[in-house]
Amino acid sequence: MQLTVIAGFGVGDIDTSEIEPAVLEIAVEPERGRVVDEILLGHAIGGNFRCTAEPIPGRFRIAVGQYSDLDRLEEALAEIAALEYDETSYNAVNIYTVRDLVSDLRRQREEAVARKETDTIEDEIATGIYGEGYLEY
Template sequence: MELHLVRDFGAGDIEAIEVSPAVLEIEVEPRMVDEADRILMMHSVPGRFVYAAGRYPGQLRVEIGESSDLDRIGEALLAITELPGSTPPSYAVRDLIADLYRRREDALERKEADTIEDEIALELYDDEDW
């Protein structure tokens, strides 16, 4: 199995309520895709994430949103690493999940700061209380 972050979390613009989701690409041997699909399906609903087949056999894409459970995604990835032919060790998955937590928090902070700056620029704050 190979893991690639193909799109990072994004702050978007003032009209977007949430940060834009990150996309994680998972590549497994084509013969293992059904089992990887089963694992992702079991974790997707409680983990609040969406996944789909990628561009070619053996590729799956996981969309990780602002409210996605990164621990549940980590559990799914660890289960996939246990499939025959998987290469990343468990610490690599744990490092990836820790990095995703950090990236999402950074995007949330950027979003909050950008929203405040946009509101100030649009003069949405009233000076009456000062």
């Protein structure tokens, strides 16, 4: 399995209340595509993340949002890694790689949420939402 983060979490524009999702790409052996698709779909429902199969067999994209369950994502990725793991492969993705990736996603998401909240407050102050006199010095 090859696992790539295509896009990290983003703050987005002022009109959206949620952060932009992170996007991952998974590439597996084409013959394992159906099994991987079933694993992803099974976890996506309970984990509140989106997954789509790419036109190329064995490739999938996963969009992880602000309210996605990263523990469920980790479970799905660990199952897929177990299917594909080969100790002799230089690019092998194992459970430790999956845990590190999910931990990093968790940290990035927390940072993006904090930035979004800060940006929202700053925008509200700048537009005078907090009433007259608030910005007087």
